[in-house]
Amino acid sequence: xxxxxxxxxxxxxxxxxxxxxxxxxxxxxxxxxxxxxxxxxxxxxxxxxxxxxxxxxxxxxxxxxxxxxxxxxxxxxxxxxxxxxxxxxxxxxxxxxxxxxxxxxxxxxxxxxxxxxxxxxxxxxxxxxxxxxxxxxxxxxxxxxxxxxxxxxxxxxxxxxxxxxxxxxxxxxxxxxxxxxxxxxxxxxxxxxxxxxxxxxxxxxxxxxxxxxxxxxxxxxxxxxxxxxxxxxxxxxxxxxxxxxxxxxxxxxxxxxxxxxxxxxxxxxxxxxxxxxxxxxxxxxxxxxxxxxxxxxxxxxxxxxxxxxxxxxxxxxxxxxxxxxxxxxxxxxxxxxxxxxxxxxxxxxxxxxxxxxxxxxxxxxxxxxxxxxxxxxxxxxxxxxxxxxxxxxxxxxxxxxxxxxxxxxxxxxxxxxxxxxxxxxxxxxxxxxxxxxxxxxxxxxxxxxxxxxxxxxxxxxxxxxxxxxxxxxxxxxxxxxxxxxxxxxxxxxxxxxxxxxxxxxxxxxxxxxxxxxxxxxxxxxxxxxxxxxxxxxxxxxxxxxxxxxxxxxxxxxxxxxxxxxxxxxxxxxxxxxxxxxxxxxxxxxxxxxxxxxxxxxxxxxxxxxxxxxxxxxxxxxxxxxxxxxxxxxxxxxxxxxxxxxxxxxxxxxxxxxxxxxxxxxxxxxxxxxxxxxxxxxxxxxxxxxxxxxxxxxxxxxxxxxxxxxxxxxxxxxxxxxxxxxxxxxxxxxxxxxxxxxxxxxxxxxxxxxxxxxxxxxxxxxxxxxxxxxxxxxxxxxxxxxxxxxxx
Numbered sequence: 001x002x003x004x005x006x007x008x009x010x011x012x013x014x015x016x017x018x019x020x021x022x023x024x025x026x027x028x029x030x031x032x033x034x035x036x037x038x039x040x041x042x043x044x045x046x047x048x049x050x051x052x053x054x055x056x057x058x059x060x061x062x063x064x065x066x067x068x069x070x071x072x073x074x075x076x077x078x079x080x081x082x083x084x085x086x087x088x089x090x091x092x093x094x095x096x097x098x099x100x101x102x103x104x105x106x107x108x109x110x111x112x113x114x115x116x117x118x119x120x121x122x123x124x125x126x127x128x129x130x131x132x133x134x135x136x137x138x139x140x141x142x143x144x145x146x147x148x149x150x151x152x153x154x155x156x157x158x159x160x161x162x163x164x165x166x167x168x169x170x171x172x173x174x175x176x177x178x179x180x181x182x183x184x185x186x187x188x189x190x191x192x193x194x195x196x197x198x199x200x201x202x203x204x205x206x207x208x209x210x211x212x213x214x215x216x217x218x219x220x221x222x223x224x225x226x227x228x229x230x231x232x233x234x235x236x237x238x239x240x241x242x243x244x245x246x247x248x249x250x251x252x253x254x255x256x257x258x259x260x261x262x263x264x265x266x267x268x269x270x271x272x273x274x275x276x277x278x279x280x281x282x283x284x285x286x287x288x289x290x291x292x293x294x295x296x297x298x299x300x301x302x303x304x305x306x307x308x309x310x311x312x313x314x315x316x317x318x319x320x321x322x323x324x325x326x327x328x329x330x331x332x333x334x335x336x337x338x339x340x341x342x343x344x345x346x347x348x349x350x351x352x353x354x355x356x357x358x359x360x361x362x363x364x365x366x367x368x369x370x371x372x373x374x375x376x377x378x379x380x381x382x383x384x385x386x387x388x389x390x391x392x393x394x395x396x397x398x399x400x401x402x403x404x405x406x407x408x409x410x411x412x413x414x415x416x417x418x419x420x421x422x423x424x425x426x427x428x429x430x431x432x433x434x435x436x437x438x439x440x441x442x443x444x445x446x447x448x449x450x451x452x453x454x455x456x457x458x459x460x461x462x463x464x465x466x467x468x469x470x471x472x473x474x475x476x477x478x479x480x481x482x483x484x485x486x487x488x489x490x491x492x493x494x495x496x497x498x499x500x501x502x503x504x505x506x507x508x509x510x511x512x513x514x515x516x517x518x519x520x521x522x523x524x525x526x527x528x529x530x531x532x533x534x535x536x537x538x539x540x541x542x543x544x545x546x547x548x549x550x551x552x553x554x555x556x557x558x559x560x561x562x563x564x565x566x567x568x569x570x571x572x573x574x575x576x577x578x579x580x581x582x583x584x585x586x587x588x589x590x591x592x593x594x595x596x597x598x599x600x601x602x603x604x605x606x607x608x609x610x611x612x613x614x615x616x617x618x619x620x621x622x623x624x625x626x627x628x629x630x631x632x633x634x635x636x637x638x639x640x641x642x643x644x645x646x647x648x649x650x651x652x653x654x655x656x657x658x659x660x661x662x663x664x665x666x667x668x669x670x671x672x673x674x675x676x677x678x679x680x681x682x683x684x685x686x687x688x689x690x691x692x693x694x695x696x697x698x699x700x701x702x703x704x705x706x707x708x709x710x711x712x713x714x715x716x717x718x719x720x721x722x723x724x725x726x727x728x729x730x731x732x733x734x735x736x737x738x739x740x741x742x743x744x745x746x747x748x749x750x751x752x753x754x755x756x757x758x759x760x761x762x763x764x765x766x767x768x769x770x771x772x773x774x775x776x777x778x779x780x781x782x783x784x785x786x787x788x789x790x791x
Contacts, residue, residue: 001197005191009191009201012183020090023172031053032049032053032056034060036079056168069429084166087205089179091385097183102193109183121144128140141176150162155414156392158392163546196234196237196326198326198392235329236688237328238268239653239663242691244333245268247568247615250614252336252340254306255312257277261343265336267692270677273701274302276303276306296708297703299675299709309612311349313353314340315375318376320379320608322463322573323572325390329572330377331393333376366407369414370398370414373414373416378420379418381421381462387421390419391419394417420557421554422461423555451467454467455555466604467559467562468562471559471563566609567612572618572654573597575659578595590604592632593631593632599619599623602666606641606666612667615666615668616666617666618653619664622660624662633723634716636712637716637721643676645676646663646679647662648680676711679698679707694706694707710732714729718736
């Protein structure tokens with residue numbers, strides 16, 4: 001999608017958001033007496049509402065109560081409700097449009113009230129057809145949209161949930177018509193076939209002005225909502241491919257020792273011509289000193305020894321994006337996994353297990369999209385809207401896979417995906433106490449209360465919260481206490497001579513646990529109890545219990561992902577300062593990189609890789625130069641974590657984000673040496689084309705001054721361990737021998753700066769010539785020029 005088309009889409013999304021939010025606000029205030037200010041009319045003033053509407057109003061108030069229980073003020077809760085309902089409606093209309101374009105449903109929104117799907121619905125429902133002929137077309141169309149959503153709720157429950165308040169807060173027909181006119185505009189007709197379109201809708205839903213205002217008011221995000229929208233920058237497709245090709249693609253390439261169709265499919269995969277795949281147990285130790293005498297051209301032609309990578313059943317290859325947004329990385333992973341599953345079925349080492357489970361190849365192919373979503377792809381985000389989008393995008397990608405197989409009818413249902421919203425456990429203390437009181441054994445309730453307490457910061461910390469470590473330690477403590485409890489013993493003839501036991505204070509009540517299997521089943525038992533708890537009542541209490549249980553189950557799913565290990569971790573994490581609400585916590589749990597949120601993401605998740613796992617990230621490039629992050633980058637210059645590949649991209653990569661970016665790959669416990677490849681794209685205007693051409697040169701062993709090869713261990717000896725990869729090896733060796741000026745002569749200071757360029761600097765054409773008078777008005781100040789960092 002080019003820039004002009006994205007600009008058109010941005011304008012459409014912005015206008016749709018305004019229309020929908022205004023309409024939802026009017027419905028809440030005018031019909032239900034719930035005002036955007038937080039004021040709620042008493043129920044005795046709602047005599048114009050039917051019994052059905054009064055029941056729905058009560059449900060809305062319960063939703064607001066549930067939001068407030070998490071710590072929101074009533075005004076903020078209403079604003080959140082309006083925002084979420086508006087976003088859900090826009091997502092649904094866009095989803096219907098994308099499904100139509102793919103032939104998954106009959107036309108539902110392309111022709112409004114004349115859409116083919118609506119007309120078929122009328123033909124099958126005489127009561128609805130009667131409404132239509134009586135002039136109530138809008139009511140019949142509303143019922144049609146409700147019915148259509150209900151048919152999709154089983155597979156895309158996060159967007160079409162039957163409990164979503166958006167179901168009854170549908171705007172009037174005139175607003176729906178306006179929204180559909182925007183979506184069906186001629187300028188956007190070609191975008192709905194693209195998987196990434198729904199991701200751009202997500203990014204553009206938050207106006208740029210709101211982001212700019214939040215950044216101006218505070219350097220660090222002040223809450224989870226700000227953290228989410230301040231960092232909504234869509235990852236360009238070529239960066240997604242570069243990182244995924246060299247992580248997931250590279251792992252499968254090494255498992256198959258280069259014999260894979262991915263070599264042609266992954267156009268950004270770095271493959272050296274002189275690769276040597278080592279046998280099992282065969283080792284190779286690189287001598288970094290070799291670099292002393294070798295030029296870049298000679299390093300380029302050196303053999304590359306690749307340690308043996310055991311093959312894995314494709315169902316066991318786990319990928320995670322811990323800040324998944326709209327799921328762009330996961331969508332591309334899906335494409336590669338289709339090829340991986342196809343090759344695994346005929347693989348001499350892997351095929352037997354797959355063929356045993358799926359003797360019929362055609363049935364195996366039909367099962368693969370569901371297997372990918374159930375086993376391979378995992379995503380976490382702090383924004384519930386992002387999880388809506390990512391789940392929808394992956395479902396649509398699975399449907400496209402079925403189409404490519406020629407399956408038009410009776411497609412297998414996709415009922416499981418692993419896209420999780422990181423948010424605190426529900427805040428209703430009374431419901432928690434009520435639920436815990438019913439749990440048996442008692443220690444189960446104690447562990448649940450502990451989990452609820454530890455999850456309080458999930459909304460701000462998201463996947464940075466090391467919840468799995470804290471809970472694991474507490475469960476181990478409870479288990480240890482259980483093992484140490486006095487064992488039953490035979491009664492003695494003289495009990496009065498028994499030595500009295502000194503009673504110790506115990507944190508957990510473990511007396512009623514009879515076997516060790518309890519500790520393996522604790523989480524499953526809690527989730528089953530939550531579902532039973534939610535189903536035991538009727539009416540408004542049931543709705544509140546259902547919301548409570550749904551959020552709690554989501555929380556346990558988040559914990560489950562956090563305690564897993566992964567083969568591949570891919571991310572475009574937030575950047576900038578850590579939110580003030582969690583800074584103190586992260587200084588304890590992630591001390592090395594708690595200064596910068598992107599560094600914290602890398603440090604936190606690289607520790608959840610399997611041996612042999614790989615992490616790919618696009619982040620700010622200053623992580624490899626910033627003084628405060630010296631301990632962070634030193635982790636990746638040796639073993640077990642080794643920086644293997646970097647595309648240094650600079651400005652102009654993440655849409656309108658003012659950040660210098662770098663995309664890099666770090667592996668864990670697999671490298672035979674520490675020789676890394678650095679591709680310098682800082683000065684290139686067309687970075688996508690240049691990166692593609694540079695990788696072709698690497699794969700053909702062609703020398704280019706933009707490509708450098710360095711043993712990363714040399715960076716450890718440079719001042720502050722910076723990574724000036726564009727320097728020749730001879731210069732780096734000289735720099736390692738220099739002594740610091742500060743230690744011998746003087747302390748260097750920062751030169752002439754304004755402190756606020758936007759306030760104090762102007763371009764020449766902005767100032768009238770007569771006003772440029774040194775010491776009296778404006779004076780000349782040399783600033784900018786060609787990009788070339790002096791270091």
